[in-house]
Amino acid sequence: MLSVALVSILKFVSLFGSALTAARLFQSGLYRQYPIFFAYVIFRVPNGTWAFFLGPKTNAYLLWWTVTGVLGWVFYLLLVLELYRLVLDKYKGIYTLGRRFVFLSVAVAVTISALSLIPKINPQTPQRSRILPYFLAAERGIDFSLAIFILLLLLFLAVFRVPLARNVQIHAAVYSIYFLSNTFVFLLRSVFGLRLKDQLDVLVMATSCGCLIAWLVLLSPKGESVPVPAGPVSRGEEQRILVHLEALNRTLLKASQGPTPN
Numbered sequence: 001m002l003s004v005a006l007v008s009i010l011k012f013v014s015l016f017g018s019a020l021t022a023a024r025l026f027q028s029g030l031y032r033q034y035p036i037f038f039a040y041v042i043f044r045v046p047n048g049t050w051a052f053f054l055g056p057k058t059n060a061y062l063l064w065w066t067v068t069g070v071l072g073w074v075f076y077l078l079l080v081l082e083l084y085r086l087v088l089d090k091y092k093g094i095y096t097l098g099r100r101f102v103f104l105s106v107a108v109a110v111t112i113s114a115l116s117l118i119p120k121i122n123p124q125t126p127q128r129s130r131i132l133p134y135f136l137a138a139e140r141g142i143d144f145s146l147a148i149f150i151l152l153l154l155l156f157l158a159v160f161r162v163p164l165a166r167n168v169q170i171h172a173a174v175y176s177i178y179f180l181s182n183t184f185v186f187l188l189r190s191v192f193g194l195r196l197k198d199q200l201d202v203l204v205m206a207t208s209c210g211c212l213i214a215w216l217v218l219l220s221p222k223g224e225s226v227p228v229p230a231g232p233v234s235r236g237e238e239q240r241i242l243v244h245l246e247a248l249n250r251t252l253l254k255a256s257q258g259p260t261p262n
Contacts, residue, residue: 007198010205011048017212018044028221034171036082040075041212047072066135073142076179077106080146083175084153086168105145140190143183150176167223170214178211 022041025031031038047068054061154176156162164172185200 007201007205010202010209013209014205014212015045015048017209017216018042018048021212021216024216024219028219030167030219030221030224033086033167033224034082036075036078037171037175040079041215043071043075069135069139073139076142076146079175080149080179083172084149087153087157087162087164087172105149106142108145111141140186143186147180147183150179165224167219170218170223174211174214174218178207181207 018041022038022045025034025038025041050064050068051061054064153172157164157172182204185204188200189197
């Protein structure tokens with residue numbers, strides 16, 4: 001019962017934090033730099049309130065849960081792409097190739113997850129119960145593919161040490177924690193079922209609140225104009241890495257544009 005009460009408190013903190021973060025982004029003008037993120041924290045407010053007004057066993061609850069769930073997938077995909085754009089704003093060739101990889105990997109992961117359920121679906125199963133496994137399979141595929149992409153992005157930053165504005169570094173770190181923790185909890189739910197439901201709910205909400213506080217406190221207009229090196233390396237080593245990165249970007253940019261007509 002304590003965990004249920006704690007989840008309820010954290011839900012209200014999350015709603016309040018989402019509203020404050022949206023207001024902060026708008027007041028500071030940062031919503032122009034992070035439009036998808038701004039739209040997402042606004043979306044979190046109504047998405048966190050509708051469940052209080054609908055019974056969990058009603059068709060209306062299932063409908064809204066499905067609709068908001070799909071909207072959540074779209075936001076996750078767009079947020080990852082926005083983060084990727086912010087990191088590789090100066091490297092259009094790498095960005096173009098990576099964006100195509102994101103869409104392809106999501107489509108493949110969702111398809112494989114859905115196909116894996118076909119032998120397990122009984123034709124006699126009620127329609128409502130038949131939809132739910134496919135919905136959860138799609139969620140698992142999207143979360144898994146985007147998690148892999150975020151990890152590759154973090155690996156890229158660790159290897160190439162791209163100089164980024166302080167805000168972008170903060171946003172990349174906080175969103176990575178936010179998304180990867182949600183994905184990890186989803187996998188735990190798939191393994192343990194309802195046995196750890198209350199504890200996992202607390203973990204999800206506590207992480208969400210912590211990330212919202214970090215965004216609210218750490219993102220600032222000043223952080224947009226202060227480039228920060230991504231790691232403690234010498235000036236010569238940094239220049240050598242960036243030269244290789246520029247060469248890779250030019251090669252991929254030419255490849256994405258196709259052959260030049262004679």
